[in-house]
Amino acid sequence: MTTPASRTILCIGSVLWDVIGRAASHMRQGSDVPGRITRLPGGVALNIAMTLAQFDMRPVLLSAVGRDAEGDELVTACAARGLVTDHLYRSEDLPTDVYMAVEGANGLIAAIADAHSLEAAGARILAPLRDGTLGSGAAPYDGIIALDGNLTTTLLEDIAKDPAFSKADLRIAPASPGKAERLRSFLLKGRGMLYVNLEEAGLLCHQSFDDSATAAQALVKLGAVRALVTNGGQMASDASPAGLIRQMPPEVLVTRVTGAGDTFMAAHMAAERRGADRQEALSSALQVAADYVSGETPL
Template identity: 70%
Template sequence: MTQNSEILCIGSVLWDIIGRSASAMRQGSDVPGRITRLPGGVAMNIAMTLVRFGMTPTLLTAIGRDPEGDELVNACSRLGMVTDHIYRSQDLPTDRYMAVEGANGLIAAIADAHSLEAAGAKILRPLMHGPLGYENTPFQGPIALDGNLTLTLLEEIAQSPAFARADLRVAPASPGKAERLLPFLKHARATLYVNLEEAGILCQREFKDSESAAKGLLDRGAVRVLVTDGGNSATVGSADKILTQTPPSVLVTRVTGAGDTFMAAHIASEANGASSDEALSRALHAAATYVSGETPL
């Protein structure tokens, strides 16, 4: 692959509405802070990091034909993403995500991705019926796929001939949607990106660290996994190799999107020919820089 490799990002592209405070918070807290609205969603966060690493991602998602949707599509185009194949609905509003973060991390979040779920397989038409691919001539490049799609659609993707030659990189979007990755647990072309909690949900047990979680997923039939544990260790595992590293220690100023940044940086590093050790290291540094509030490159 070249630095400008084509990659598809399939999943949620929406508006992130994030409230952040420098104070530690608990249920019922009322504190000063800042509220921002930025393009977000798992697929979008991955795509933004891929652009910073020199790649040109193509978005497959659902965005409403409302003023918020027009603004969001224009923002994606300005950021360097291909938006020609986005499904634009007249009837469905543009999705949103709202989160509150304090000095002690994420306090609460609500993902309103109902339009993406309602659009279903319509977002995949360019991949199944052209011009990006067809069932008899499937897309052969990398695909970043997020778990905001419905379980039914994810099951269809796991079995579809249109994805049979793709390099699938799959993330659950949140622990609450981790079980949606089950169709890919034994998929021969899938790499799973999960955190410690999500690995535990998929394996129906608790793990003490990323290495034991990676081994647990491999024992369940996964071909390749990457498991993160916040500021603790991260592990990439496959049948022939287990590699664990510790991320740099930084002051955390934001958490929403950190996992997506890690995943995208890892994909881009491997696309550019990095070794397993180098790709994991670069991904951890990108995520650490992101949570510290700096630009990840």
């Protein structure tokens, strides 16, 4: 029987509004086409948390959300989805962050992440893990922590060596290829499991890879406790000192991509939390991610 403590997973990083424009046609620079624009709760940490909640986990958000109307609406939306919002850092001076993306039939065309408030809040979002509320340096939190790379490089470096995180099962995602190198401190300190795609793995290792297996093994060799590397519709690989496993994702028609990696990571963590072995957890996560990207998106 699971308990609230066993189902609790801390989600640290971006909690914001996603504004996504989707078109059914192929797009290029300068395209002006009909489509649909949606505004939904998003951000890497929040996407992970929302998926975890669907698997009966208890996600706890650690992030920065403004005390503006957009922030109040976002916190209400998070609570309605079963997420714990008690420990969010709420600032009068920082506006609620926003992510904006444009997707066509040929995938993601462009995106802008305005996470300046999260970066400005800095270490203040981690106070509950340091002041005894959820943990401290003397009594570190010992559960799963999902961490995203939208935090500043300095703060990520501090987390990699912070005693308050020393007993946590750290699960780390870069947020985007442009932020992948922010995670190098975790390789240097030999901390955490990395969830990355093939491009992000190459950026972290400063080399190019042709397949996920080689990339995952290279990350472990560089210091990752464990590395799970995806490669779109190609083979996904999970490497650790215990060995390498690989699986092909289900073949599906892709209709959306924003949030797919976050959904995959959350589904994988939830499966392992329920007691699945590595093969079962990878299979479950690949199926959930396939269902997500093939989900019906009206245009």
